Every structure is written in structure tokens, then in C-alpha cells.
Amino acid sequence: MNRRNHYIYITAGSLACYRELANGPELVASIATPRNSSRDRDPLDQSMQQFETHLDVHPHDRYFVITDTQAEAYQSETVPTLSRRDLRLLLTRKMEQRYRATPYRSVVPHRSRPYTFLRNLVRRGPRSTTRILYALISPDTLAPWLEALERRALDVRGLYSLGALMPALRTHLKLPEKADALFVLRTATGYRHAFVSPSGLRFSRLCPYSNSGETQLGQEIDKTLQYLTMTRLWGVQGRHRMLHIAVIDAQPSSVPLTVPGNNLRPTQLTQVHPRELIPGGPAALLDDANSAWLLFNRAALREHGLGCAAGLGLSDASRRANYRRATLGVTAAVALLGAGFLAVTEYAAREKIELAATSELIADHVNATAEASEAAAPKIELQPEQLRALVQTRDRLLARNVSALGLMQRTAIALAPFPDLNVDGLEWFYVDPAAVAATASAVARPEGLPSVAPNSLVLRLSGHTGANLSKSDANAAVMQLAAALAKELHGRESIEKLPFDVAPGGTLTGTLKVGAAATTDFRVAVTVPAAAEHAS
């Protein structure tokens, strides 16, 4: 399937088909059409058969129908500034009023975005604007050809009026935006006149060839200017802008062209050959009578996209155009967002996959290293933690072992300064947790022992004082002994019994008889905390 653009150029006397090939448009069919189709049925049938045969050859092409007939009517209307809905209703009503009997009345020369255009006009100052409405008021000349296209359900992209497309010439000829312009285009039917003001197309008409010969062009331009002046479109008070008249003619007249004018109606005439518009176009086409410029000018077709809304109401076409544009825009945005999301997600997924693969490699490597380390470890009958716990428990238990020799040596050092204190008993034991303490009956802890922490070592020393010591000296010596023991053993001393009672509630009994000495027993204890005992 080879899809190409196919231009069907319908004039009053002929139908020409141009197909866009790799090297540009090429004339592929030229069919003569009868002037009066209702009267000349046989020639019309032959032309139609020829046309349908041609269409059957290219069923997949995109067709653009361009009309250049006298069946196109134009009507200027002042359109006030209205809301979008009211504007749509107003235009529809006007079209109904003016072109009631025409099936193509909705073909109006608005821009592809008429409401935006009007909004911009309002923003620039004028509160209302004069617009031109047009339609095919005599569609009988076009109907057979359009019906042939419809019967085949071909891809018809648009139905365009040549007059409506001509404002696009302003850009091609580089005319000032603020100037008025009258474009005169020579076609196979005659001269197409289009008057364009800065706000758009204001007037268009077709001047068929007459018997005037080469003077016809100047006469027709003069008539058009008179009409513009009469309808107050140009050359009247307040509208003295320069009028640029551009005559585009592939076969220019040998007679010099003159345009009547005066100080109030300044004009500037320019004669252009189509090859100046399309420098690289094929000569056969550029020298043809039809508008070669149009065949190359896709921008003009796009600009008048609404012109293809033949058979549709303006509101429907406009609304659907907006819907279509909005739908495409939303879809494009969604697709763009989706593509962006996909790209970002894909990138993130790839990054994660690479990271995961790297992590898996690292995990395998670390696992292998761990396995090797486990395999290299010597086989033991215990868990390593239990091995450590066993050894440490054994060491901690043996740390409770009392060194009898050490204790006695330190006790002797503490006792050395007190020769008058005689030791009768010495004992030491651990303050055990309840389970062990319950069985410690042999070395039971005496009453009166201060509460101490478990595993503390208690050393108790008992004795009596010598007879040569006075009572106060004896008590002082015992207290000093307790302090010396505590210092030596790094513990806390506790005097359980002094030789002579000095407590407020106690009593002291003395006798002066010889040989009846008083009781001079004493008892001291030192509690060594477990940590200090271990340290010692």
C-alpha cells in the first residue's frame, strides 16, 4: 500500500488530479467537466466514469479537494465579543440564515482556532470584529465528484476553498502584517481575487475569462477596488492603509498593468511568477494555469483545517476538533509521562537488578568464606560458647578459693603493732548464696554479723587483752587492730565486742581483788568484698 497526498483541483470547466510523488506533485488526471451538469448528462457521465476509474487506481491516497468555482459565496458579518457558546450559536444562526439551502454552509473561513483568534483580537483592543462567512451556495457543481469520493469511503482530508486559502500568500510574499493586500491569482477558470486585511480574509471572488483580452486583468482589479470602497472595506475615512496588490500569473500579459489610484488610495503593485514562490518546483506544473503555489503550500492547508468540515455543523466540527486536540494532547502527555515513568522505572529496575546480582555474588563469596572458615575450625565436642563458659566458670569458682597462708600472713602483719592483744580464735568464710550457705553448718555465721553481699569474705578474729593494759588503752588497741586489719585486707571493719563495754546502755563491772581479773575478750570482723578479695 503506497499512501500519497492526492490533490483534486475542481474548477468550473475541469477537474485536475495531482499526486505527490518523490520529486513533487505531478498531474495524473485531467478531466473536462460540463458547464451545466443537469443539461449535459452524457458528458457528465463520461467524466464521472473517468474520475471513478482514476479513484479506483489510488484507493489508499489522502485526498485534498480544492474548489475554485463561482459557487462559493462570501458574506461579511460583524461578530461581537461573545462567550464561546454564544459565539458558536450566533455563527450557526447566521450561517443558517444566509446559506439555508446549501449542504456545505458550515464551511467558514475561520482560522483553525477561531475562538483563540477572536480572543486575541479582543485582547488587542477592538470589542468586535468583522468576519467573513462563506459557503458553497451552488453545490450541484461539486456534488457528483464529492459523492464519488464518499461512495468509496476514501480518506478525504479536507474540502478547501481557494479564496479561503489565499491569505497564506501574505507570508510567502513577506507583506507587512498591518497592511491590506489584494491577491490576484490566475487559474484555469479565470482570476481569483482575495482581499485580506490584518484581521483576515474579507472578500473573494472569481472573475472568469472574458473577451476583453489582456486588458481584463486591470479592469477586474479596478472593479474590485470600487467594490471594496463601496462596501467601506478599503479606501474610506480611517482606512487609508497601503494596499499591496500582488498579481500571481504564470502567463503574464504583455500589456503593462496599471492600477488607478490617488492620494487617498495608495497602492503598490507587484507581479509574481509562481516559480518565484516555489523555486525548486517542476516547470511544467509552475507554468500550468492552476495554482501551482497551492500544491506546494501544505501550511495553507493546515491553517485552514476547519475547511475540511464540509457537511458538518460549525459547532460540531469545532467541538470535535477541540476534543480531538485535547484527546491527542492528553494522550501525548500520558504517553510522555508513561514513557518517562517507564524509562525511570526501567533504569531503577536495572540498577536494582545489577545491585542484586552484585549482592548475590558478595553473599555467595562470604558464604563460601564462612564455610571454609567453619571447615577449617578444629572439631570439638562442645559449642565454642560453652567451651568458653566452662573454662570461665571453672576459673570463677576457683577464684573463691581462700588462700589460708595469705590471710594469716596479712593478719599477722596487722597484729604486729599490738603485742598486748592475744588472739584466741581466727575464722574466715564466704557469705554464700542461699543454696551453699544452707549446708555451711560447720562454719556457721554468728549472730550480729552485718549484712554483706554474697561471695564476700568475712574474717573474724577473737582474743583477749593483756593484763598490763588499762581499760581505755585496751579498747583503743582493739579499735586500732580492726582498722589495721581492714586496711591490710582492703575490707570494712566491724567491732563486734570491745574488751570493756562503752555503749550507753551497757554496764562495766570491776573488782579490785587480786587474782580476779575482769573479762577482757574482744571480737572484730572484717568484710572483704568479692572484687577486692579477688584483687588481693
Place this chain on the structure above:
Amino acid sequence: MNSSRYSKAALRTTLQLCTGAVVVCALAAAFMNQRRASAEHRYERAEQRIHSARSRLERAKDHRALIDKYQGRYDQLVREGLMVRFDRAVAGDWFEAAIPAKQFGAIDGYVIGKSAPYAGPETAELSAFRVVAHRLDFTAKVSHEDEFADLMSTLEKRVPGITAQEGCSLTRNRESSTDAERLAVSCALIWYEFTSDRADLAANSPGN
């Protein structure tokens, strides 16, 4: 003209195509989201594997370090009788054999008490074994402190197993007629036994 861009059919076709495109985008987004979620899940699993593998490696290293540090001492302790089952008769033989011959007569007697489970804080980390304490109380009479110190030192050196001197009491007898019995001694030794047999412990528990 039916194929005009602004006909109902064309608009419907456009809407259908756009809807299809949006649906395709949504499906593609869902698919990619799933793919990313799957990749993230795989990454998380790989991270967990790394974590567990590192833990395993650290554990293996720690075990190796523990083994290197304690295996030698453990073997030595086993050779010294750490795991030997306690028996009162054997313990009595041990104790009697440990007493020096010249001091044998100084010992008045001894008692090996019932086995008692030891649950002190020293055994908190030990779960493979239970510690059982076996207490031995003996009384003796010695002439002076040096002799007592020699006796205890000898016992510490010669009694096998894990033993600790738990406590002692020395009382001077000033009315003794001979120097040889001036100090009355009462001491307690504890054998610690490491056992994994709980039934045996129950049989020896106090009250049986």
C-alpha cells in the same frame, strides 16, 4: 467525507486509539512497576543473604577465636579431671591420700556432705553442664599456725579435681597440756563437679 478528521467516526476512532494508548501505557507502567518491585525484592533478599552470610562468617571467626583461646585450657582441664564423675568414696581416698604422713594423725575426722546444685552467678553462661557442689568438712588439731598453713597448702596442691577452700576456723586451746594440740582447726573444702546428667543430680539432691 466520512473519513474527515472531524467526523463522529473519526473522533470515535481517535478516542478509541487514545484510550488504547492510555491502557497500553497503564499496562506497561504496571508491568514495569511489577518488574521494579521484583528487582527491589530480589535486592532486599540479596542484602539479607549478605547480612546472614556476614553473620555466619563473624560467628565462624568468633568460634575459631574461642576455640583457639580455650581449647588448650579445656583439654588441660579435662586431663586434670574436670569431667570426672564425683564419687564420695573416691573423694575420701583423694582426701586421705593428700594428707602428709607426718600430719596424718592431726586430722580428727571428716564428713563429705550431700551433693548440692550450685547456682551462683559464676554459672550463668554455662548451659551445657550443671555444677554440683560437694562439701567436705574436716577437723584437726595442730601445734601452731605454720603447721596449719602447711596442711592447707598441701591439701590445695594434692587434692585432685576442682576444689576450693570455703572457710576455716582456728581456735587456740590455752588449757592444752601439750603444744602439739594447741590449735583446733575446722575447715571446709568444696569439690565442684561439672555434669550434664540431671537424673544423677536429682538422685543426690538434698533430702534423698
